[in-house]
Amino acid sequence: MSASRKLASFRLPPLPTVGELIKLYNLRAEKQLSQNFLLDLRLTDKLVRQAGSLRDAHVCEVGPGPGGLTRSILNAGAADVLVVEKDSRFIPGLKLLSEAAPGKLRIVHGDILNYRMDRGFPRNISKSWEEDLPNLHIIGNLPFSVATPLIIKWLENIANRTGPFVYGRTRLTLTFQKEVAERLTASTGSRQRSRLSVMAQYLCTVRNCFTIPGRAFVPKPEVDVGVVHFTPLVQPQIQQPFKLVEKVVRNIFQFRRKFCHKGVEKLFPEACRMELTQEMMQKADVDPTVRPTELTIPQVRALVDAYAYLSAHDPHLLNYEYREELRLKHLARQKKVPVDTFMDMSTSTPPSPL
Numbered sequence: 001m002s003a004s005r006k007l008a009s010f011r012l013p014p015l016p017t018v019g020e021l022i023k024l025y026n027l028r029a030e031k032q033l034s035q036n037f038l039l040d041l042r043l044t045d046k047l048v049r050q051a052g053s054l055r056d057a058h059v060c061e062v063g064p065g066p067g068g069l070t071r072s073i074l075n076a077g078a079a080d081v082l083v084v085e086k087d088s089r090f091i092p093g094l095k096l097l098s099e100a101a102p103g104k105l106r107i108v109h110g111d112i113l114n115y116r117m118d119r120g121f122p123r124n125i126s127k128s129w130e131e132d133l134p135n136l137h138i139i140g141n142l143p144f145s146v147a148t149p150l151i152i153k154w155l156e157n158i159a160n161r162t163g164p165f166v167y168g169r170t171r172l173t174l175t176f177q178k179e180v181a182e183r184l185t186a187s188t189g190s191r192q193r194s195r196l197s198v199m200a201q202y203l204c205t206v207r208n209c210f211t212i213p214g215r216a217f218v219p220k221p222e223v224d225v226g227v228v229h230f231t232p233l234v235q236p237q238i239q240q241p242f243k244l245v246e247k248v249v250r251n252i253f254q255f256r257r258k259f260c261h262k263g264v265e266k267l268f269p270e271a272c273r274m275e276l277t278q279e280m281m282q283k284a285d286v287d288p289t290v291r292p293t294e295l296t297i298p299q300v301r302a303l304v305d306a307y308a309y310l311s312a313h314d315p316h317l318l319n320y321e322y323r324e325e326l327r328l329k330h331l332a333r334q335k336k337v338p339v340d341t342f343m344d345m346s347t348s349t350p351p352s353p354l
């Protein structure tokens with residue numbers, strides 16, 4: 001039998017059930033860490049199937065907890081699984097799993113928000129492997145508390161081809177609160193269309209796979225859960241720096257139910273707000289009375305491009321952006337804002353001192 005067939009037919013040996021493990025180690029759920037466990041392995045298998053074939057894949061699982069989803073990932077034939085768990089109480093149970101799947105499971109005890117995946121994942125990266133475009137997956141029944149910051153961080157990594165996305169073919173299959181899943185996948189014109197929909201969809205094909213009712217989790221959360229699959233696009237649909245796109249989109253969606261020029265106005269200093277808003281809308285060829293939820297991605301692209309152009313050419317705006325950057329840097333020096341809230345200024349140049 002070939003090595004890959006052996007991998008595909010891998011099954012974990014009999015182990016205590018996830019419920020038994022929870023009792024064995026007295027793992028009471030911590031609300032602060034958004035711990036809601038999936039004990040039904042038919043559901044974790046279904047979630048894992050949404051990722052597509054995991055045969056020979058390298059997988060990172062966020063927040064394995066008692067390891068139900070981890071079992072399904074291993075049984076799906078993954079070559080290598082890296083799990084990142086913040087709560088040390090789960091480590092002994094995960095070690096049991098690791099012993100049952102020798103050489104396949106690496107356990108990292110830490111916070112996924114600080115974890116540098118490009119260092120720890122994948123293991124044994126080799127030149128030939130890179131050339132073969134490895135099959136990388138990020139899978140997780142995400143803690144609600146970090147789901148949105150995490151996806152924003154990974155979307156930025158996708159835009160910049162950094163972190164786990166340097167190799168170009170990483171897919172993500174993740175859970176979110178049902179409302180967040182609906183926003184991520186909402187199409188133009190839908191009531192749920194939001195900043196998150198645009199940020200995710202200019203970079204990825206996004207699919208809302210299925211909903212898991214809250215009652216399937218232990219303990220039961222107050223909301224249902226949506227499983228979302230992301231496939232990064234080969235080329236982002238907007239070719240401007242991520243922070244710039246984020247800034248324009250955040251402003252546009254500030255007033256979701258109003259005409260989109262309302263949010264656009266907020267991009268500009270008061271003294272030249274009306275003229276620059278008009279110029280930006282004209283340049284982008286977007287009707288100012290369209291609602292933000294009705295904007296298509298090409299229209300958002302046109303708006304971001306127009307804003308980038310104005311930032312680099314309009315003397316008022318150039319001065320304004322430059323002063324804004326200095327102000328943020330000053331605040332960061334006083335540790336009042338995190339440094340990464342800086343806008344990427346690569347599209348504009350500082351004004352001439354003359």
Ligand SMILES: C[S@@+](CC[C@H](N)C(=O)[O-])C[C@H]1O[C@@H](n2cnc3c(N)ncnc32)[C@H](O)[C@@H]1O
Nearest residue numbers: 036037038063064065085086087111112141143
């Ligand atoms: C919703 S539970 C999912 C547990 C398990 N995967 C399942 O499906 O039953 C979220 C898990 O993420 C862990 N977690 C919470 N915050 C985390 C963080 N910042 N970094 C890594 N793990 C975290 C929790 O301890 C918990 O095990």
